[in-house]
Amino acid sequence: MEKKKRRKEIKRKLLHKYRLVILNENTFEEKISFKLNRLNVFVTGTLAAIALIALTTLLIAFTPLREYIPGYSSTALKRQATLLTYKTDSLVNALTYTNRYLENIRSVLTGEVQTSQITSDSIFEGMKIDPSQVDLNPIREDSLLRAQVALEDKYNLFEQPTFDGSVLLFTPLTGSISQGYDPDHQHFAVDIVAPRDTPVKAVANGTVIFSEWTAATGYVVIVDHQQGLLSVYKHNGSLTREQGAVVRAGEVIATVGNTGELTTGPHLHFELWKDGNPVNPMNYIDFN
Structure with a gap:
């Protein structure tokens, strides 16, 4: 109740x-x-x-x-910070690659090498791939494409060669060799004697990465052919291509001269470098 x-x-x-x-x-x-x-x-x-x-x-x-509330951060700032982090990582990688690349160029210009004995066989040995880990069976479309490309490029004189022991590069200069490749005496090149002002040609397609005067070797031009291959032309009388120019195999890039302190007459001092190490140009080029 x-x-x-x-x-x-x-x-x-x-x-x-x-x-x-x-x-x-x-x-x-x-x-x-x-x-x-x-x-x-x-x-x-x-x-x-x-x-x-x-x-x-x-x-x-x-x-x-x-x-505007304490404890909350800006979404835009978070996004920008993340983007800057990615860019920083990319710049660090690019800087590392550039430093290694410049170190290789410095080695080419000064004639310094990292190892005590350099041979082309040791370089190719390091480039070999284990066939057991690669599927080498071509598919039908791949075979048809290979046949088509082979037919189209059969008579292409400017075809970019693959850098291996079975392919000869374009001859930069025809003449007699006064001094051959001799790594024991720090001579990582072949010296080709020729009349002054004889055209010097690029051995393969590539990009000119150096085209300047140096006190020791006179007018020097260096061409990057990708895949770590560089060709170096020293003691030239003049240069016909500037840094950054894209050249084709057989294109004139300089003329024979007698410039620089380390020369005794008109000739071409020609070097080939692979991944920062010198190789014997006579294994890949016929200078006769």
């Missing part, structure tokens, strides 16, 4: 109506009035609080306003 009375009392308090009136302070004229009860006020307040929380959550999750 008492519980029933208590429930009725609570219900009466919740549903008891009140009147909220807004009056003019001077005239006591009624402007606005609302009929309310405690239940309506409670429900309305709860819904307003939920709406406010939901709106705040949406603003934080989907608008840049969250960046």
